Amino acid sequence: MKLNMEEKKILYAFGCGNLENTVRRLKWITAMTVDTKAKRRVLCLARKLDSKNVREWYPCFYRRLRLEMERYFEAKKYIHVVETSTDWEDLYGKAV
Template sequence: MTKEDNTMMMSMNEKKILFTFGCPNRGLTVERLRHAAALAVDPAAKKAFYSLAVKLYEDATDEQYRNFYYNMRLDMEHTTHHKYIPDSQPVPVDMSIKDYRRSVKERIREQQMRSRRMMK
């Protein structure tokens, strides 16, 4: 972001990270991202968290960040990537537990038979 342009530019991954770890308070978000970077095991995730923390700390003012954050939340919440099913709604199940268990046992038997044939 440049100082003249009052817009923040972020990649979709950065927006997803901000959606997960962010809050309207820029200082708390930067601190949370630094903690997440410190705890991350994956080097790519560690780098992504830390770079976003630096980007927010250096390039944004509190007001710009707050406006961007609320607009980003609205955009991300309205972009559906999957069908939402509320927790209270029952989820249809295709087969009973008994049938599922039977199918798993059959698959295991088939795998065992294949491996025995391979060993002969």
Template sequence: MKLTFDEKKLLYVYGNPDLALTRKRLYGVAGLTVDPDQNKLVLDFCRKLEGETLTDWYGQMFYFVRSEMEHYTMMQKMSRDIEEDKEWRKEDFVEPDDNV
């Protein structure tokens, strides 16, 4: 099963190691969502999680996606810290010119 980045974010925020509880949470989120586009995204993801073969390896997928999203968040924070650093200059990371 391939997941989009938005689906990974949903799983990271509302997911649970138990597939049945994840589905229940996501259906609850879909019921509370006012934005029609977001509601469609959540409901489509719920339907994607309805597959029978998913129950065997959902736990592994959940922890893998969780780890991936935590690393993504950490890299975003590190990037933001670097850009806000007063000592950091883009010129420091320019490729050297071999012709000189």
């Protein structure tokens, strides 16, 4: 299964290791979402995850997704620090 970055972020925020609970939670979020584009994205993700062959490999997939997204957000923070920093002292705490 291929997920785009938006779907990965949704699953990172609202998913868990239990597939049934994740699909149920995504359907509840779909019901509560007002924005039609966001509603469509969440519902499409819930439908992708609600197929028969996903049950077997979902726990491993979810753990890997969590690790990938944690690395992604860490890299994003680091890039932000580098872009906003004008002096190398801010990054390392000492003059270079």
